[in-house]
Amino acid sequence: MAETPAKKPWEIPRQKMPEQDPKERARNFREVPYGYSPEQAVAEAKRCMQCKNPPCVGGRKNKKTGEREGGCPVEIDIPAFVSLIAKGEFIAAARKIREKNCLPAVCGRVCPQEEQCEKTCTVGARGEPIAIGRLERFAADYERANGGVSPPPKAPPTGKKVAVIGSGPAGLTVAGDLAMLGHEVMVFEALHCGGGVLVYGIPEFRLPKEIVRREIEYLESLGVKFEYDAVIGKRETIDELMKEEGFDAVFVGTGAGAPSFLGIPGENLNGVYSANEYLTRSNLMKAYDQLYDTPIARAQKAAVVGGGNVAMDAARTALRLGAEEVTIVYRRSRAEMPARKEEIHHAEEEGVRFMLLTNPIRILGDEKGWVKGMECLRMELGEPDESGRRRPVPVKGSEFVIDVDAVIVAIGNTPNPLIPQTTPDLEVGRHGTIIADPETGATSKKGVYAGGDIVTGAATVILAMGAGRKAARAMHKYLTGGMRNR
Amino acid sequence: MARIVAKRIIAPNTVRMDIAAPKIARKRKAGQFVILRAAEESERIPLTIAMSDPVTGTITVIFQMVGHSTMELGRLPEGGEVRDVVGPLGKPTHIEKFGTVVSVGGGIGTAVALPIAAAMKQAGNRVIGIVGARTKDLLILQDEMKAACDEMLVSTDDGSFGIHGFVTQVLEKTIARGDKIDLALAIGPVPMMRAVCDLTKRHGIRTIVSLNPIMIDGTGMCGGCRVSVGGKTKFCCVDGPEFDGHEVDWDLLVNRQRMYMDAERKAKETFRIAHPEPKSD
Ligand SMILES: Cc1cc2nc3c(=O)[nH]c(=O)nc-3n(C[C@H](O)[C@H](O)[C@H](O)COP(=O)(O)OP(=O)(O)OC[C@H]3O[C@@H](n4cnc5c(N)ncnc54)[C@H](O)[C@@H]3O)c2cc1C
Ligand code: SF4
Ligand code: FES
Numbered sequence: 010m011a012e013t014p015a016k017k018p019w020e021i022p023r024q025k026m027p028e029q030d031p032k033e034r035a036r037n038f039r040e041v042p043y044g045y046s047p048e049q050a051v052a053e054a055k056r057c058m059q060c061k062n063p064p065c066v067g068g069r070k071n072k073k074t075g076e077r078e079g080g081c082p083v084e085i086d087i088p089a090f091v092s093l094i095a096k097g098e099f100i101a102a103a104r105k106i107r108e109k110n111c112l113p114a115v116c117g118r119v120c121p122q123e124e125q126c127e128k129t130c131t132v133g134a135r136g137e138p139i140a141i142g143r144l145e146r147f148a149a150d151y152e153r154a155n156g157g158v159s160p161p162p163k164a165p166p167t168g169k170k171v172a173v174i175g176s177g178p179a180g181l182t183v184a185g186d187l188a189m190l191g192h193e194v195m196v197f198e199a200l201h202c203g204g205g206v207l208v209y210g211i212p213e214f215r216l217p218k219e220i221v222r223r224e225i226e227y228l229e230s231l232g233v234k235f236e237y238d239a240v241i242g243k244r245e246t247i248d249e250l251m252k253e254e255g256f257d258a259v260f261v262g263t264g265a266g267a268p269s270f271l272g273i274p275g276e277n278l279n280g281v282y283s284a285n286e287y288l289t290r291s292n293l294m295k296a297y298d299q300l301y302d303t304p305i306a307r308a309q310k311a312a313v314v315g316g317g318n319v320a321m322d323a324a325r326t327a328l329r330l331g332a333e334e335v336t337i338v339y340r341r342s343r344a345e346m347p348a349r350k351e352e353i354h355h356a357e358e359e360g361v362r363f364m365l366l367t368n369p370i371r372i373l374g375d376e377k378g379w380v381k382g383m384e385c386l387r388m389e390l391g392e393p394d395e396s397g398r399r400r401p402v403p404v405k406g407s408e409f410v411i412d413v414d415a416v417i418v419a420i421g422n423t424p425n426p427l428i429p430q431t432t433p434d435l436e437v438g439r440h441g442t443i444i445a446d447p448e449t450g451a452t453s454k455k456g457v458y459a460g461g462d463i464v465t466g467a468a469t470v471i472l473a474m475g476a477g478r479k480a481a482r483a484m485h486k487y488l489t490g491g492m493r494n495r
Numbered sequence: 496m497a498r499i500v501a502k503r504i505i506a507p508n509t510v511r512m513d514i515a516a517p518k519i520a521r522k523r524k525a526g527q528f529v530i531l532r533a534a535e536e537s538e539r540i541p542l543t544i545a546m547s548d549p550v551t552g553t554i555t556v557i558f559q560m561v562g563h564s565t566m567e568l569g570r571l572p573e574g575g576e577v578r579d580v581v582g583p584l585g586k587p588t589h590i591e592k593f594g595t596v597v598s599v600g601g602g603i604g605t606a607v608a609l610p611i612a613a614a615m616k617q618a619g620n621r622v623i624g625i626v627g628a629r630t631k632d633l634l635i636l637q638d639e640m641k642a643a644c645d646e647m648l649v650s651t652d653d654g655s656f657g658i659h660g661f662v663t664q665v666l667e668k669t670i671a672r673g674d675k676i677d678l679a680l681a682i683g684p685v686p687m688m689r690a691v692c693d694l695t696k697r698h699g700i701r702t703i704v705s706l707n708p709i710m711i712d713g714t715g716m717c718g719g720c721r722v723s724v725g726g727k728t729k730f731c732c733v734d735g736p737e738f739d740g741h742e743v744d745w746d747l748l749v750n751r752q753r754m755y756m757d758a759e760r761k762a763k764e765t766f767r768i769a770h771p772e773p774k775s776d
Binding site: 199200201209237238239240243244245266267268270276277278279280282283285286289290294295300301302303304306377378425426427 | 518519522532536537538539563564567578579580581582583584711712713714715716717718719721723728733746747750751753754755
């Protein structure tokens with residue numbers, strides 16, 4: 010046992026994350042937080058009480074609703090890795106995390122820890138919870154900076170071939186796990202580089218693309234093959250992959266990449282973007298970099314419609330592309346905003362304005378067909394709807410116009426229909442999601458598994474990764490079980 | 496990476512490229528397109544597949560070097576490599592036996608019209624091809640088009656070859672001749688497609704057009720390619736590229752195509768200065 014600290018852990022404030030100054034960072038694309046120093050990481054890790062039955066891992070029962078809440082979706086052994094950090098064994102800590110999470114440098118940055126592990130941390134009940142996410146990031150970054158990840162020994166080849174469609178967190182996880190188990194894995198990705206939302210959606214200043222590239226290189230070192238520019242459904246169908254190209258099983262991790270629009274007049278004016286387009290131009294096509302050719306509107310006054318992480322990313326990107334004024338327009342109140350607290354806070358610090366309880370009804374254009382304004386209605390909160398959140402209702406006669414030269418619509422994404430449309434025997438749910446067993450990822454089609462946003466609808470990186478883990482386990486059984494049974 | 500197997504300048508500023516892409520060549524159908532990226536820093540540009548050969552595994556694209564990106568692509572040498580080739584994208588043309596089909600191709604649009612005309616003929620249609628260009632030098636794919644059509648009419652705006660006049664005038668004459676036309680295809684610059692649609696609408700002839708808005712991914716992910724057809728917003732890359740020409744909002748299309756004109760003009764200039772045209776090209 011470590012010596013008992015003079016102060017109780019909840020009396021010690023959590024270690025502050027060193028960050029770029031808001032004024033400065035709002036004009037560059039470099040990552041916002043710098044990460045803990047080893048000293049900070051050790052100090053933070055020492056606050057952990059090493060609970061016997063850690064609620065940061067397993068969650069806790071909510072006394073009012075009776076439901077389990079919080080906890081780590083992939084059950085990382087949090088006290089174990091935290092105690093390794095406290096002892097200065099940083100590489101061992103990273104290995105510990107990797108047992109359950111193959112993308113720690115990514116998850117340490119983008120997971121909503123405040124809703125998961127940190128929500129139910131024992132120390133958090135009395136003070137500030139252990140900064141589990143920051144420690145995860147620290148361990149992963151330390152490992153990467155010090156020689157990288159050495160792959161554990163691989164199982165001997167099984168002679169089975171697996172196709173993974175989509176290289177987002179779900180697909181990458183399946184690919185890594187199945188390669189470790191000795192299967193031959195081929196990842197097919199529609200875009201020209203791998204990572205899914207991690208490369209085209211989440212901006213550089215929140216998740217440096219170098220990290221994603223290193224994760225992909227790691228998978229390549231495990232023998233995973235990547236084929237880019239491969240739109241499955243269009244070029245080969247799943248049936249063709251299985252019947253003609255000899256794949257024994259297929260995992261579908263094609264995400265929820267189809268953008269929704271508001272359906273209001275003026276939405277096709279120049280200067281109106283889906284968040285997907287805006288972020289893809291900036292992130293994937295690197296429109297912010299002089300050396301790259303892809304253009305993007307350099308707005309002076311941008312409005313971003315929506316209240317989720319995607320909206321925050323778009324707003325902060327607009328600032329960095331030189332906008333003088335960026336306004337988030339959201340129809341509910343702050344309490345209902347689905348974005349992470351930290352992201353809202355970052356956006357606010359950088360100068361993004363929030364126009365809450367406001368709903369756009371029309372986009373106005375100038376004589377050149379470019380956006381010049383957006384007409385909105387004020388809203389007030391009425392009765393709760395099915396989601397339990399109070400429904401926003403328009404205030405009569407409250408129309409007003411805001412002055413903008415770009416509008417970015419970030420109100421959600423739905424599953425991409427390409428695969429379901431071209432795979433007739435794949436059962437699809439009401440919202441276009443593929444129906445899959447939550448425990449195994451098995452779909453209605455033999456040998457075909459699915460997971461991530463294509464199954465759940467737009468969710469999180471860690472849930473996509475967790476679904477990939479479960480599917481990989483089930484696929485391994487499917488691929489090897491047949492032989493053992495006979 | 497995909498190798499450029501052959502490259503030819505077939506008209507002023509107009510490049511024909513045969514690219515090794517066996518999987519695409521095997522799968523593509525008339526009306527579909529690919530997205531190309533010349534190099535790491537380049538834009539993604541959509542181009543219709545004019546021809547493909549599943550045996551040699553090549554696809555043919557034909558494009559005019561009009562902007563920075565097409566210039567950059569056009570400068571890649573034979574034997575060189577295109578960074579990315581994605582496809583086949585978009586819905587194939589709906590091919591069936593309609594009866595008599597008129598295919599109107601203006602300028603570079605002939606490259607798009609050719610595979611559709613060929614497929615229509617193969618399906619048992621009588622295909623009348625109308626091919627036009629500003630001037631004789633800009634007429635492309637004459638032989639290929641002739642082979643794909645039962646009858647071919649050629650016009651130039653300046654009268655330097657074939658009928659003196661616009662393709663719409665030729666089409667008008669063909670209609671006046673009394674042939675019963677069951678379907679028209681109009682592919683080319685927007686003003687031409689629009690003029691053809693105005694004409695065919697008056698005569699009650701169903702008309703299919705192939706649209707070319709700005710695109711990025713080509714898979715329905717960005718919505719940058721949206722067009723308005725029959726008052727509804729469509730994503731051209733997945734719902735199209737072919738639509739009922741009488742329902743298209745042309746003003747919107749033109750406006751959206753111009754979205755980055757200023758940025759493009761600047762890029763083109765910079766490119767010209769940085770890469771002066773080699774003399775022997
Ligand atoms: C801007 C933005 C910010 C976000 N921020 C956060 C955050 O902070 N924290 C968090 O946890 N989550 C966040 N999310 C959500 C998270 O990114 C997703 O839940 C997660 O990436 C889903 O993973 P996935 O593997 O299911 O799919 P995706 O990451 O969507 O990957 C799917 C991949 O499949 C490819 N594909 C699609 N169709 C085909 C096809 N037919 N053939 C071949 N390839 C195909 C796509 O090109 C893509 O690369 C954010 C999402 C966005 C858009
Ligand atoms: S709940 Fe908090 S204090 Fe307890 S083990 Fe987890 S991180 Fe440590
Ligand atoms: S090009 Fe992105 S949706 Fe069509």
